[in-house]
Amino acid sequence: MPYWLMKSEPDELSIHDLQRLGQTRWDGVRNYQARNFMRSMQPGELFFFYHSSCPQPGIAGIARIASAHYPDPTALEPESHYFDAKASATKNPWSALDVAFVEAFRQVIPLTQLKAQSALLELPLVHKGSRLSVMPVSSQEWAAILAMR
Template sequence: MAYWLIKSEPDVYGIEAMRQENIGIWDGVRNYQARNFLKSMKSGDLVFFYHSNTKPPGIAGLVQVVETMVVDPSQFEVDGEYYDPKSTPEYPRWHTVKVQFLEALPELLELNTLREQFEPEELLLVKRGSRLSVIPIADNVAQRLFKLGGFKHSA
């Protein structure tokens, strides 16, 4: 099992929307490095759900990968924000994953707390200027995040 962190703006798609949907597709990623991380995910991997571009930002919950290599349908939506004219149904350029809601934290595990607890070399999220929407999390860092956040689920 591997660990990951995915970012979303809570007013666009937050942990409560994920809870209501239960299983959702993680669409709209248009950064090649983040896309490659999505391609590296395996069914069963645990994923920290991070609220970005909000005050305060932080980890809001936990989801689990339930399906991999899903063709991202948003690349074909001509009027959509994530349309890719170079992508076709026969040769899609963007793949993603389906994730299932596991839990929402009662309190956000805030970015400031994460900056106090982790060095940028340990947790890319706390590195200034880091903007990737999907990042890998090392096992030892994940275990510390589980404790810090008081997660019910952990590995």
């Protein structure tokens, strides 16, 4: 089964928000490579929930893909931060999917700690300048990160 890592700013959606909601839509991805990764995800696959753009960036927990991808409705909403004037109801290039809560870690695994792990050298997250919000995680990387919690 493929594993993933998905980033969210905790003031927009945190692992604790997802825990409270149980399930919600993951939308607003506006990078084609990240979008393509989302389009390849299947219900039941797991991902690390990463808190980004915050005082303590890092992996905050685990969530599950709860639906197949579908057109991202925020692209069509003019009041949305993720509005895309080029998108239309018949030609929406952006995707969303539903995600469900699995587990919140007692403490966030900080990016600095992830970067120090030799088993994670190939993980795009630890490379300088990597801003991709959705990325695959190998089974070896998944196991190494789980061992850190």
